[in-house]
Amino acid sequence: MSENNNGVWQPYEGGFLKKCPECFMQFHGRKNQIYCCPKCKARRNNDLAAERKIERDGHTATLLRNISILKKVFSESAKDIVEVSKSRLVYEGFEKEGLYTLFTMAGEQWFKVGDYAYRPIDGTDLIEIQKLV
Numbered sequence: 640m641s642e643n644n645n646g647v648w649q650p651y652e653g654g655f656l657k658k659c660p661e662c663f664m665q666f667h668g669r670k671n672q673i674y675c676c677p678k679c680k681a682r683r684n685n686d687l688a689a690e691r692k693i694e695r696d697g698h699t700a701t702l703l704r705n706i707s708i709l710k711k712v713f714s715e716s717a718k719d720i721v722e723v724s725k726s727r728l729v730y731e732g733f734e735k736e737g738l739y740t741l742f743t744m745a746g747e748q749w750f751k752v753g754d755y756a757y758r759p760i761d762g763t764d765l766i767e768i769q770k771l772v
C-alpha cells in the first residue's frame with residue numbers, strides 16, 4: 640500500500656484497498672475515501688478539534704499571563720512610560736512569542752498586549768511599557 644493512503648485498486652472487491660488512519664483496519668473504499676466509516680471520520684475530526692482547542696487555550700493563557708505581567712511591572716511606578724529590563728520581564732514569566740498586535744506610534748513600532756504597549760529600546764536591554772487606555 641502506498642504511503643499517501645491512495646490505496647491499491649482491488650478489481651474483485653470493486654474498491655481500493657486502504658488502511659483507516661484512525662482504527663488501522665484495512666477496508667475497501669472509494670479512491671478518495673480516507674476513513675473506514677463515518678464513526679472513525681467523526682472521531683478523528685473530534686480529536687483534531689480538541690487539539691485545536693488546547694492550542695487556543697494555551698495561546699489565551701500566555702496572553703493573559705503577559706498582560707498581568709505588564710500590568711504588574713507598569714503599576715510599580717507612577718510614571719506614564721515605564722522602563723524595565725528584558726531579563727526582568729523574562730524572570731516574571733513574560734513570553735515574547737505570546738499573542739500581540741503591532742502598531743506604530745510616534746514613528747516607533749510597538750507591541751500591543753491587552754491594554755498595554757511595549758517596545759524594546761534599540762541598543763539597550765530595556766523595554767518601554769505604557770498603558771493605552
Ligand SMILES: [Zn+2]
Pocket residue numbers: 659660661662663664674675676679
Ligand atoms: Zn476506521
